[in-house]
Amino acid sequence: MGNLIYRRVFADPAALRQMLAGRKPDVDDIKRRVFVMERQSDHRRPDHFYKGYLEHRVGKARNFVDLINVTLGGIGDHHLEWTRGRAAVKLQEFEHWQHGLPFFSPLAVAVHWLRRHLPESARSTVAARRRELEASLLYSALLSPVLPGPEELIRRDGLNEMHMHLTGSTELDIVWIDAVQRPEVYRDELEKAFASAHMVKELYDQIDLGLDAAEIHYRLAVARNVRWSITRRLLGRSLAKVQFEGGRTEALTSSRSYHRARHRVEGLRPDNELTDWSSNSETLNACLTTTLIPPPGFSIACHPVEGLYSENELAGVTPLHKEALWLWHCFDALEQLPADDAEDIALGLYFNFLTLTLIARLTVQQVDEFGFDQFQKYTLAGAREPVEAHYAARFRQLGVSNDGDHDHLEGRFSPKETVGKNADLLESIVRGYLDYRGCGRAKLFRAMASIVPACLTGGSCSCSHGRIPRMKLGLVAHFIKKEDKPLDKVRRWSHACRHQELRTDLETRGHAFLGLMQRSPAARHFITGIDAAANELHAPPETFAPLFRMVRRARLPHASYHAGEDFRHLVSGIRAVVEAVEFLDLRNGDRVGHATALGIDPALWLEEIGPRLMLKVEDALDDAVFAYHRLSKSAAHIEAALRLEALIGELQLRIYRRHVPIPLLVEEWRMRKLDARLATMPEVTLITRGEVDDAAKMAQQAPAAFDRLCRATLSRGRRAEITALKEAFVRAPQAFxxxxxxxxxxxxxxxxxxxxxxxxxxxERALHALQMDAISLLNSRNVIIETLPTSNVRISYYDSYKQHHLFRWLGVAQRPSLPDTVVPTVCVGSDDTGIFSTSLRNEYAHIYLTLVDSFGLSADQAMTYLEQLNRNGRVYRFHESMPAANI
Known part of the structure; x- marks a missing residue:
């Protein structure tokens, strides 16, 4: 309950609309709406429950100064503590803190908390403030609890990040800073996304009906104006004395910084001088109606804190710390200025946080948005495109500290359709990595250069300065699953197959990817494997089988695949994992991402899903055939197999209009790894469905016909695929x-x-048996599972971390009635750190605290599990690709 009420204060769309119309909201009206929004989140509790929390937490707020202070102060005091010289999240509140991050700026909470809890000596000088910010919030605002065991693991070994998408990794506060400084650039990306994806329009309607990219741009532009207007008020009123560098102690309004900044800020509005913030909202109206025009040599896209400090004082200050320093000054003003002036600044800050929360709704998956469809809306929204054009700052954010949390980071990227575009993308990523390492030659790196820089291959780098972060970088190319187009739009020819366009696109991108690998030593150094990501309900593993074989033939040794993450039926999810392993030939250190379907407690899923659900007929049939094939091998599940046999008989008639023997259905399922585009070509159908009535004679003639087809193609890969078709047809012509x-x-x-x-x-017993059977398959092939706790809690059926399937696999959440006879080998990743507001450090912290708090383990016992998980990451990380001669 740590975030109850607080989380809604800056999430009031009605108040935002009022302010955009030039009207000052009433604080009592805001509190009433907060109560209503909180009640709508859970109707199972009575009004007095919510009103009690409302009165306790914000009931005494009579104005906007109060509202800002009680909200940020309440969140901070409830969740944060001072430990080992820095601000940290309280151990017992970490999960609540995590669940609150989609609702508020962790940076604002942390800065508000720091300025109230630090001694005067630690906040009275600019240098002191910067030191404290660097101690607690160096490159990331995502605070962590202080845990000696996990921190020693990080210091000693470094963490192994096994599954993280580079796109979608930037955290909220960094996205916000960029968006509010460059709303025009932000708008352009949002408009592209809004026009191209129906799911993005759904996301906008979830936020506020009628919202579009143009309206977001307008709100950001107003917020930028408001922030500069606040800065003018900070300059125009005397604050407490601040000691600047060199020991000078001057009133802020008499410093040289002030005089230069005042000239700049006043120059922003040569046509209409800014009026003071006041209760009649004159300044707000000015911000709403007049565009700020920068004077020569000055850009309004600069951060407003640059109006408060000189260039020397801000030298080397990151955007995150610029925002923190500006907020610190704003919070000082709420305390030190006369009441009317403080209230005007608080009103501006309230507008700032309302708009920030709007951006949060576009960038961070909310706690009430379950399932991959909801997650995918954030990946398509375009909200991070501008700020994620460059990578160095992202690597610093992910590393958290100067040394970095990682020993190894495996970043996922999406390959493009041409070699040139792939080279440009690789160049951008590697330049960012070199910059992160302090290499002065980062800008000189070329993806197609004949050599890899020495500092990337273990050699010394004369251009590096200071201590080089230890993080080693590996890249995995994740190809994207896409939904098949409607049948009446895409299936124009009788020989077209399922996902025809996606299969063709994958072939194009596969050739472009291998072209890069062949021509670029840097690509062969960094890119260590392939993957397939996005919504698994849109495309099954069989669609990617030809691509994975193409890459295998080029001797790229490693592969992973997202499977069993989101599923309509638990059997569908289990089947997806098995299909990934079987159809993509995963083995010997290859991995499966998520595999939630193999770990979720069947009892929990049955309880959550209800007695019935909706499926496509073909999915229901595939599930039944798969389950029957697996369960009928055991006498313990004969009753379930008999039920499934009857179900299969019913479902197959809906699709094939005839009885098909179950063994034939099973054999057809196994053939789905074949290249369906080739299998449905007229040349192949002539061979397999020719006018030869004698089956024996056809079986004799078919191999020669397939061989002639092989000789007619110049592609070595295509000849291999046609040969596989021949072998399948000869072995089982009816199934083919x-x-x-x-x-x-x-x-x-x-x-x-x-x-x-x-x-x-x-x-339940049948579902559990299917899970055990699938895990046994993975273990027999030495296939590892990448588990991603926060991602799974957001997307799957879980309400808390203690329900996560990892703890079942670790053996601490066993049920005697259905013991897990086999468990998989598991490693840990963070998935989309920005969308889920997490980091690998925090993922390990969640695992540790859940083991201790929910399952009663000692610190030593918990650390044994963490060290094993991290060691699995080190052992099963993907290694450098094969030489060019093999590609």
Missing amino acids: RLFQERHLLETCRRGAEIIEVRISDYD
């Missing part, structure tokens, strides 16, 4: 024809029909 029939337009239409299925078709 069924495989082809599955891709026919009419079969697809019948299979796409939505039906209601009974959850009772699979009992």
Whole structure:
């Protein structure tokens, strides 16, 4: 309950609309709306419950100064503490802190808390403030608890980041700073995303009906004006004395910084001098209606703190610390200025935080938004595109400290459709990495250079200065799953197959990717594997099988695949993981990302999902065939197998209009790893469905026909794929024809029909057995699971970390009635650090605290698990690719 009420104060769209209309909101009206919003989040509690918290937490707020202070102060005091010389999250409040991050700026909370809890000597000088900010908030505002064991692990070994997407990694406060300084650039990216994806429009409507990119741009532009107007007020009123560098103690309004900044700020409005903030909102109206025009040599895109300090005083200050220093001055003003002046600044700050919360709704997945569809809206929204054009600052944010938290970071990137675009992307990433390492030659790096810089291959780098961060960088190319287009728009030819366009696009991108690998030594040094990411409900593993074989033939040794992360039916999720392993031939240190379906407690899933759900007929049939094939091998599940046999008989008639033996359905399922584009070509269908009535004669003639088709193609890879088709057809011609029939337009239409299925078709014991069977398959092939706790809590069926399946795999959340007879090998990643407001340090902290607080382990016992997880990361990280001659 640590964030209850507080989390809604800056999330009031009605107040934001009022202020955009030039009207000052009433504080009592804001409190009433906070109560209503909080009540709507959970109707199971009575009004007096919420009103009690409302009165306790913000009831005494009579004005905006009070509202700012009680909200930020309440969040900070509830969650933060001073430990080992820095601000940290209280151990018992860390999970609540995590759940609150989508609602507020952690930077604002931390700065507000620091200025109230630091002694005068630690905050009276500019240098002192910078030191304290660097101690607690060096490159990231995502505070952590102080945990001696995990911190020693980080210091001694460094963490191994096994699954992190470089796009989507920038945290909220850094996105906000960039967006409010450059709203025009931000708008352009939002408009591109808004026009291209229906899901993005859904996200906007979830935030505020009728919202669009132009309106967001307007609100950001107003917020920028408001921030500069606040800065003018800070300059125009005497604050407490601040000691500047060199020991000078001057009133802020008499410093040389002030005189230069005052000239700048007044120059912003040559046509209409800014009026004071006042209760009649004159300044707000001016901000709403007049564009700020910068004077010569000065850009309004600069941070407003530059109006308070000289260039020397801000030398080397990061954007995050510029924002922190500006907020510090604002909070000082609320305390030190006369009441009317303080109230005007508080009103401006309130508008600032309202707009920041709007940006949070575009960048951080909210706690009430479950499922991958909700997550994907944030990946498509374009909210991070401008700030993520460069990588150095991102590596610093992810590293947290100067030494860095990581021993190894495996970053995922999405390959482009041409070699040139891939080279440009690699160049940008590596330049950022070199900059992060302090290499003065970062800008000279070229992806197509004949050599890799010595400092990246273990050699010395004469251009590096100071201590080089230890983090080693590996890159994994993740290809994107995309939804098949509607049948009537894409299936124009009888020989088209499922996901025809995606399969073609993957081939194009695959060739461009391998072209980069062949021509770039840097690519071969950094890029260590491939993956397939995005919504697994949009494309199954079979779609990526030809691509993975293409890359395997080029001797790129490692692969991972996102599977079992989000699923309509638990059996569908388990099947997706098995299909990834079987169809993509994962083995020997390859990995599966998430695999939630293999770990979630079947009882929890059954309870959450209810008695029935909706599935496509073809998905229900595939699930039933898969489960029957696995369960019928054991006499313990004969009853479940009999139920599934009856269900299969019912479902197959809906699709094929005839009875198909179950072994034939199983064999067809196994063939799905074949290249469906080739299998449905007219040349192949002529071979497999020719006019030869004699099956024996056809079996004799088919190999020669396939061989002629092989000789007619120049591509070595295509010849290998055609040979695989030949072998499958010769081995099981009926199943092969069924495989082809599955891709026919009419079969697809019948299979796409939505039906209601009974959850009772699979009992808890059967689901548990399917999980154990799938984990056994992974273990037999030495396939590792990448687990991502915060991501899974946001996307899956979990309300808290203690429900996460990792603890079942670690053996601490076992149920005697259904013991887990096998467990997988697991490593840890952070997934999308910005979208989930997390870091790898904080992922390990969540694991540690859950082991101790929820499962009663000692600190030593918990550290044993953490060290094993991190060691798994070191052992199973992907290593450098093969030489160019093999590609």
